[in-house]
Amino acid sequence: MFRLHFIILAFLAIPFFCKADIIFTQSSGRILLEKGLSVLNPEKELNLSKVIKSQDFRPVKADVPNIGVTQHSVWVKFTINNQSDDAHLLLDLSYPRLDEVELITLADGKIIRKLISSKKGFSQRPYKTAGYIFPLDIPKGQTKTYYLRVKGQEHIFIPLYLNHEKEQILHTSRDNVLSGIYLGIVLIMVLYNLFIYLSVKDRSYVYYVVYVLFAGLTQFGLKGYNFQYLWPGSPHFDSLSITLFACISGIAALLFSRKFLDLTVHYKKFSIVLLVFTGLFIISLGILSTGRTREAFQLMQLNTSISSVGVFYISLFLLIKGHRGAKFFFSAWSVLLTGALIFLLKDYGIFPYNTFTINSVQAASAIEMALLSFGLADRINILKKEKELSQAEALRVANENARIIREQNVMLENKVNERTLELKESNEELNVTLENLKQAQSQLVESEKMASLGQLTAGIAHEINNPINFVTSNVNPLKRDFDLLLETITQLENTALSEDSIPEKQKSIDELKEELDFDYLKIEISHLLKGIHEGASRTAEIVKGLRIFSRVDEDDLKSADVIAGLESTLVIINNLLNNRIRIIKKYSEMPLVECYPGKLNQVFLNILTNAIHAINKRYGENTGGEIRISTSYNEESVFITIEDNGTGMDENTKKKIFDPFFTTKDVGEGTGLGMSIAYNTINKHKGQIIVNSAPGQGTGFTLQLPLRQ
Structure with a gap:
């Protein structure tokens, strides 16, 4: 309660310490609030009481406050003296790309907060316009002080206008007319080139249609019309839509450039550069899908700037080289870059924030679409001429080919006979080899x-x-x-x-x-x-x-006891254990397996001798070595696992153990064929070998064999 009283007293004290620089008269019409504004851009979020007490408010020198990109709320303080007969005024923050705008004032001893958030449905806004409009009730001759809290993820401008309701309606109507003209241009370009594509089946028109459609959606999103008319109940999607549409538009524009300028055929290095830019747009979409909207928008914006300059340079280079289509492309891109440059310089305060600068990209985009459409129309003439030349050249080549074929037939027959003889000799040599x-x-x-x-x-x-x-x-x-x-x-x-x-x-x-x-x-x-x-x-x-x-050389399938084979193999290698290596057996009752018993015993022998070698390499003459043998089965297969606690293998060795002649043993200790033969033997049984090993932790081989072949 004390805190509330303090804030109210602070509000009451403000008029005594603040000069009412903003005076609104009956004839003011629609005015831009430039003088009398002061801005606080803190490094962290502040509550209202700290904002009121803050001494860090700075007067605004530019026509429109240009805050840049910030993660925290920005505060604007201003005082209005109403000298008009109309007590009902409208405050218009005409910048739709903000997340939250909150107007705070004092009325009847109470703090009044009015919040408009882009995170809520459009229907909850008091005025159905793309901007943020707040009603101000200031009786004639009175003065009121306001605090405006603004928060956004993108570049923040604060163009504040004060007007009567009538002027606000006229301004909104004029803005809607301009945007409607742009919408008409976009639709005409889309439908016109879509019909042309259905006639000529040239993919350039598909890329162009996608580019124009999503570039238009991007521009309408920046103006706030998408949220107002297309998805008013989906604020979350609207927050993503600008980056999403801009990336799709950028990808289509780059693909269109590659196709329209024939980069994939004649200038492959430029084609690769545009593919790299395309990949960056795709990465931006990937980041957007993870919910990191700010990072995705920044990457999209950076890539759009760089790729636009790159495409401009490529079109200029091709124009100098005499590429016919490059003149349309260069002209269109020059207009678009000019509009984008004006829009960018407006962001940095070099150009003023006005109707021309905020609509420069939209106007340039409309001109660019028209020029590119002219280029596509000219491309039809080029393709027609190229087709006629191609047909004439094809006829000439066909006649020339017919003559060459006749001349070559005789030579070909002789060469065929010679080649047949050579092949016969080569086949004989290959048979010997x-x-x-x-x-x-x-x-x-x-x-x-x-x-x-x-x-x-x-x-x-x-x-x-x-x-x-x-x-x-x-x-x-x-x-x-x-x-x-x-x-x-x-x-x-x-x-x-x-x-x-x-x-x-x-x-x-x-x-x-x-x-x-x-x-x-x-x-x-x-x-x-x-x-x-x-x-x-x-x-x-x-x-x-x-x-x-x-029974190594038996080639007939037999039903055999694999445990008996394991035991016989252990008998054979018993002398290699030297009473230092312990054999741990965990046999389960096993059915007979249809196999080649002798060849399977050879596999057991190779794996066990390798295990003994690995244990000896780790323990030497000391005890501690173990070999664990276990068996199991299911309805279709049996499983034999042989594990040791030897030196183990790294990933590189595991990849090579089944290669012929690969061995980790010293020269004279092995041929490198043992595990290769084991692998082929298990494959012959339609089974598989699973290897688990790590350096210093030993090695395990699991043999999976079907019960029936």
Whole structure:
């Protein structure tokens, strides 16, 4: 409440400290408020109490306050002394491209706020005009002070007019007439050139029609007519429409320029430059789609300026080169740039803000549309003449071609015969080369098979050597014990056949058993036989694994147990683990898979040996290495996953692992064909290999195979 009282007292005190520079009389008509205005452009949003207390208001020196681009509200302060008989005056801020305009004054001890926002529907405005009109009730002879808060995302002008209601209606009518004339020109150009396009089917006319249509919409949007008449209930779309229509108009204008000036045929560098400008308009549309209206508008405005100068330079260059259509294009673009320059200089305060400067682009645009339309009409004559010349040239060329064809037929027949002979010789050479390549391919594959066979031989030799050594080391002690048993049997036979008494025979037998340590002999023989049995069983298990694994050359599809294949492969590579690498198995019950078992075992072998190599490279002679093998399946496929915690691979290595001859191993350690053969084998099974790897985190291969081929 205290704050409200303070503001009211401040309002009441203003007339004593402010000179009423704006005096409105009966004969004033419609006047531009230039003297008596003061502007506050703060660096942040301020409330009314801070605005009233502010000492930063600056008098306006120009006819129309030119604020530029700012993110915060701008405040205008003025005092009006009404000396006319009409107490009902109208304040007209005649600049539609603002977001919010709020008029604040004091009446009957209360603060009165009147807000007009472009973010609300057009129907909520008190006066149905494109500008911002506020009624001012100032009895004759009285003075009132007003604060006007203005906010906008684009360049801000504040052209304030004060008039009676009658003058306001006359001004709006004159403005509507001018805009109506421009609308008529736009519609005539659109319909006229659209009809011509339907006749000649030249894309230049389509680009021109789109350009004219959206350039017109852009100009009407700047004047506020689009929001007033086309989409009064869509303020959000209206805030986007200027940038949207300007970008579409710019794109169509650049495409029209490329086509009209034949840049794609004769001046490709200029064509590329215009495509770059087109891309910038598209980028501006992309930014607009993200909701960043201000950034999109600034990029569109900058690109429009640069591309306009670029097109002007290109048309001037072609005019100097003698391009016929360039004279219309250069003239049209010169008029448009002149209008745009006047409009721009008005923004910077060099030219005054008046009816001519604010409508300069619209007028120049209308003239430019007409000149370009004349250029398109002239283009029809050019195309007609070019068509006649083309037909005459085509006839001449046809006659000349007929003569050349007759002359060349004989030469062609001779050359065909010569070429046929050359091709025959080349085919024979290619057949020989192809045969050599097939032999080389077979040799490379056999080389990889021999490398795998070397691993298999080393593994089997190592695996079988241990149980065989166990058997052979037990044979000699068993033979010795067997000889002792034979000798004992002989001595027992002699004792049994002797004539000694039974007690004496029993004593002799006990002495013999004690001498031979018969109880220990039985235990030793049992242990030796058990060791021989275990060695033989282990050898049989290895041979069984070898029999499962060694089906590399089988070319027939069979239903096989992939887990048995995995186990047989682990038997083969057991010697490479060196009791340092731990195998973790997580098998699920698996159905039989229709596959080439031997070739699939070869894939397991290649992946596991690579995993062992990666682990050894990371851990060396230390423990800690792990290989995890898991299986799963669904109704259509089985999945075998082999993961290690080795060195892993970077992205570059992952891209190359299936390339023939690519290897990360040292020279002599691998051929680089293992993973290539594995990839081809899985493809032959109509499956796929999925690789997951990262440096220092290990590698995982997932093999997906269909249950049925």
